Amino acid sequence: MSSNPGQEGAVAHHEHESREHASHEDAGIGRFFFGHVPEGVHGGLKQYGLLAIFLAIITFVEFVIILPEDLRGSSIVIAPLVILSVIKFFCVVAFFMHLKFEHGLLWQIFVAGLVLGLIVAIALVLLFGVFRPTPRAFSEGRQQPFVHHVEEAPHYEPLVVPTPAPLGAIAPAPAAGAAAGASPGQQIFMGAGGCSACHAIEGLAVGALGPDLTHIATVAESRVPGQSAEDYIRESIVEPDAYTVTAADEGIDQDFQQGLMVATTSSLGLTDEDVDELVEYLMTLR
């Protein structure tokens, strides 16, 4: 486009555009790609066609490069692939998008975004490791081989990482997800109820903020005099502050915090049926 609008005036706009086109046929291919191009010359079927063929060839070459199975993923292959795609990228930007012929400001704006996006992406990848698709700490050793034609999506239980236990609670063995045959109560415990975030059950959950529930059914029998185990567990879910477990109860350094569980359970929206299932499940933990 023209960079001298002062002389153009508003009315001359359309003439200006057609004038641009008039000189297409005069531009030699070599001059079009490499030399100085007279203002307004963009190219026609010939130039664009050649460029398209060039891009198609690059794509074909890329495809050929990855054919040898042994080399796939190695840097011998990655380097030329990256270089070729960069060439394609800039050919499209410079010639198809006419950026080579545009006002320098447009270059600056686009390149600013492009370079920044590139730097951000590279920085992020580097902050997480290196450009190698090797599993990092968490995934390493946990990855399972893939068996074809699995229809069901895997169900990930929310994973609770043991927090440094401020209350002196003991974190038991690592979490195992709810088994397929888990009771509804156990599923609520591990899932929607979010109980496992704070409570531990040996071999199942490792939460460390609240009391350990591994033997809750036994413990609950004698915790509040005159209250049955079932009533105590139900009350502890529905109205956690009615009785707050003390340091002496659990043999630890500090009382549990009043109000802590109310704060986390009040928004859960558990139904009465859910609570029944939970109580039923917890009563099995002797």
Add this chain to the structure above:
Amino acid sequence: MAHAETAHAPPVEVEEATTTGINHRKLLMWVFLGSDCLFFGSLIATYMVYRGQSIVGPYPADIVDVPITTISTFVLLMSSFSMVMAVAAARSGNQKRLIQWLLVTIVMGCGFIGFQVYEFNAFRVEGLRYETNLFSSSFYTLTGFHGAHVTLGIFWLICITIIAARNPAGRPSGLDVDIAGLYWHFVDIVWIVIFTLLYLIGGFDAGPDAGHAAVQGWNWVTGLVS
């Protein structure tokens, strides 16, 4: 430059003179494209950060079909060529050629989307749902948003074709087609990056049991070469 001129401008479409000589809408489009680089940059970064971190399959090597995506990449690349021919036709005021090239571009764009729909469906059948693993989430999000960009571009080109077919005085102008073209080419170059990183390089990332890396779609190629 002289804004005073526009004081009595008739209500027809007259390009306003600007400080830099660049049309407002064209500048807007380039700023948008610069901004969109960051959008795709972040999505690609997410994919690259999570590359190789999925803990269940399917892993890319189990299902990614590089040969067929090479064809769809080729289709999208060639649609850039037809787009640039449409721009050239619009600039020379050749409405008939403009419509022809636009239709070619639209058909190729639809072809690309068709390949993507086929691919997504094939992946789903193989067991790669959106919620399956990290690979599926980041892959579908990145390529899905790219596909959404292409779809929007097709929609835009269809609108321009309709306007050109009715041909109300001077519309679409060369500039209208040019700006749509910029968007179209940008979507193409984003795919160039995605194709290289997700298919040519990342398409062979295998799970822990790499021995049986799937060869879906590779059968015919290997047959051809050997």
Add this chain to the structure above:
Amino acid sequence: MVTITGVIPRPTTYSGLWGWLTTVDHKRIGALYGVTAFFFFMVGGIEAGIMRLQLAQADSDLVSAEWFNAMFTMHGTTMIFLVIMPFGATFFNFLIPLMIGARDVAFPRLNAFSYWTFLFGALLMHVGFIIGQVPDAGWFSYANLTAAPFSVGKGLDIWALSLQVLGVASLAAGFNFVVTIINMRAPGMTLMRMPVFVWMTLVTSILLVLAFPIITVALIELTADRQFGANFFNVAAGGDPILWQHLFWLFGHPEVYILILPAMGIVSEVIPTFSRKPLFGYPVIIFSGIVIAIMSWAVWSHHMFTVGLGPIANSVFTITTMLIAVPTGVKIFNWIGTMWQGSIDLRTPMLMAIGFVALFIVGGLSGVSHAVSPSDFQQQDTYYIVAHIHYVLFGGAIFGIFAGIYYWYPKITGRMYNELLGKIHFWLMFVGMNLTFFPMHYAGLNGMPRRIYTYSEGFGWEGMNLLATAGFFVLVIGTLVFMHNFLRSVKKGEPAGHDPWDAPTLEWSISSPPPVYNFAEVPQVKGQDDYWITKRQAAARGETVPAEPHIDPSTVHLPSPSYWPLVAAFGTVWIAGGLLIDFGWDYIRFPLSFVGGLIAIIGVIGWSNEPPAAEHDDAGHH
């Protein structure tokens, strides 16, 4: 659809409700932004007040822990996205075309679209108060606290989706102002003759269009996790919550400068005017602004020193963070150098600007103290950080915004505010601000964590918290004084004249309030501080410069009002809002969201098919 929308003529009314709903006039949109931002300033202030009352004494049970969580989340989100950013947009909208000598912004309808999208997004953000599920994971909503099992209910969905909508509004405004400033300057207004505020707007807008796509992606990933079961931040599937922190702060740190650079621009206009001296080191202040913008991309991980990035990353980000203090310090010296030996006129705008400089130095210094990562390990997540952010955003951004409000009040309303009340407001703000936030430094270093809803006696935090709560009420009184002054002076203030401050920039050359067409004749810019040059040349001839005479507005071609930005904005918000509705059936949200998409598409088609002007343009008759 093309035909249906094509035949609707553009609205012709400029008055009444429809006039405001369909307006594309940058001055009216600026006013709408300002009123909305001030409304949310009060909302955010009330939320702050609830927190301060709760924390005034130990073991208080005024509000519950969940309610407190909701309060600090909404306070942070509101103040950043619904107050400081739109206040910035207020000034961009009202002033940028006036300062560069243009009739309007480059895309008037896009400008209206940004405002309506912003307003609807802001309202959507507050839907939680109606349905009782308020966002409560903090304004940076760290994963995986935001994951579905840990943040039950719709609160976080509301937060993520309405922030997405606000992002659309900000992006649209950002694109608009980049194009406007690059492309619509009056003849002679070269880049290095632009007022500093225009420069800072340009830098802010560029930061905005580059930074918002990143939060867009982060929010897409969060929404996908919550709504569609994706695994981006699902630890069990190998996802990494730290990715959220990186993406959020990659956006979040440029965002900090998006908040503060407009205020710096305002202060750079106010200080020279009331020092009767050109800005000291104009090119330096511009380049330091650009350097800040570039460096703001290299410091984000200083928000994350304690997550365990390792010594190399921590060292790198410590160094870059300390370096970014250099261009900021340069600006401070520029302002002090401007005042040095100037004939300083301590009017309210100047007081606010000096308050900005002073308080921003305090905030900047505490910022440097947690740029050092070992010291940050002590300060992370304590009230020391709360003190720092309020010194830069309240002491900085809000003081800058009030400096701008007082400075341009006569231009916007045509009347003078009451100077005495203005000064009282300043001193109440200044004292109240320090009383509220200075003790927080001590509370923080004494170990008081942020975001706790109550604390026990005996930690030595009671006194500091009581002082802070007292300071809050001083701020409330100050704000009431401001409101009284503002509203009373709109009607009863002295007529201000076109140039009450003898100011250097173009907006003062036209009458107050500016006529709808801004400039009758497009100004020819002669140099930096152009209006000072004009006035000096006239004074040399023994003349004074009157306001530019009015002309018949109907002779000026102005963009006609339009319905479509409103329609498109409504559709855009409905895409997000639809996803929040279930009526007890989970899948209804997809068609509902899709309806929003259709409305937006109809809006855009109508927009692009609209005739360029109304048939009977009655621009002059209002």
